[in-house]
Amino acid sequence: MALYLVTGGAGFIGSHLCDALIARGDRVRVLDDLSTDHLSNLPPGIDFLKGDIADPEAAAKATQDVDGCFHLAAIASVERGVNDWTGTHKANLTGAITIFDALRRTGAPVVYASSAAVYGDCQTIPIDETADRSPLSAYGADKLGCELHARVASHVHGIPAVGLRFFNVYGPRQDPKSPYSGVISISGVISIFCQRIGDGAPIAIFGDGGQTRDFVHVSDVVKALLAAMALKPTDAPVFNVCTGQATSVLDLAHLIADLAGKPLNHSFQPPRAGEIRHSLGNPARLRATLHAADPVQLRTGLAGVLAWMAASR
Ligand code: NAD
């Protein structure tokens, strides 16, 4: 039975990964500061450590005796990086380096979360992993920093490292709370739209709604994470985790309204700062090496999110 550390394990993606690791019989330790307040996401049987990934003592304790580390903890928000540049940097880059540094004592491999945000507003779509990386946000810049430091971890310190550039991940448990709800809340557009449209409430579309995203279901992300851990490479590779399907924000809103059987009540608001126009990944490298199966179709995945929200109301 292997022991895996999942940083950010109480979060949206991390909790689904913990479920999958427990289900296949592995032991799981989670390091999370609970800044997004989701301890209830965790399945029973986890060794839970409350702490900050940027704290070397917490990182040393959490990495002790592990066979591998999934590093997912971060302040996963482009907007938060705009408003709290240095605070998000501490979690998103200093935190990652602190975890990599702690892993030097163990030699255990790391699979870490990068993001499509490293590409910035890429002119060639679909984007493959060799495209220019020109982040437009502090969040994307810190994720690019993680990739550079993962190369150092691999080449200088011999830590096998794989980076996964998640595109827009969605699924059950993604928090639809507003940023004004008290705790830090990281919401993706799908969770916000599903909740508000399901409640019959109006939605805001930032910009003209013609911006496109590659929405990938969390179950496909978990498959990629598990496969990446098995690689143990020496050259710190990175992979897009995406579907290769583009959906505009406006089409997404209509699709959700249609699936929910509700009228669409929307207004157009000014575009967000640091907004990317088109984000579409090329999944060829992912399919060739990590996860060949067809991804969950957006319609099917959205129906699952709506059903989960209805059950949690
Ligand atoms: P999430 O906010 O649900 O989970 C992140 C977890 O990290 C939370 O439980 C939070 O409490 C914890 N955390 C934050 N700062 C911490 C710190 N300093 N110390 C310890 N724990 C801390 O986010 P998610 O959507 O599950 O994202 C997981 C990872 O995937 C992140 O690295 C994120 O940047 C990346 N990512 C997510 C998406 C997406 O669409 N959700 C896309 C690209 C990349």
Ligand code: UD2
């Ligand atoms: C970025 C990253 C993604 C991930 C995520 C973490 C890119 C392309 N993607 O996602 O990989 O790291 O950050 O948070 O960099 N929108 C509305 N109305 C709303 C909410 C959102 O119109 O109420 C729009 C928003 O302007 C954007 C799209 O929906 O165009 C998706 O927004 P998001 O916050 O879900 O994610 P995004 O693309 O910033």
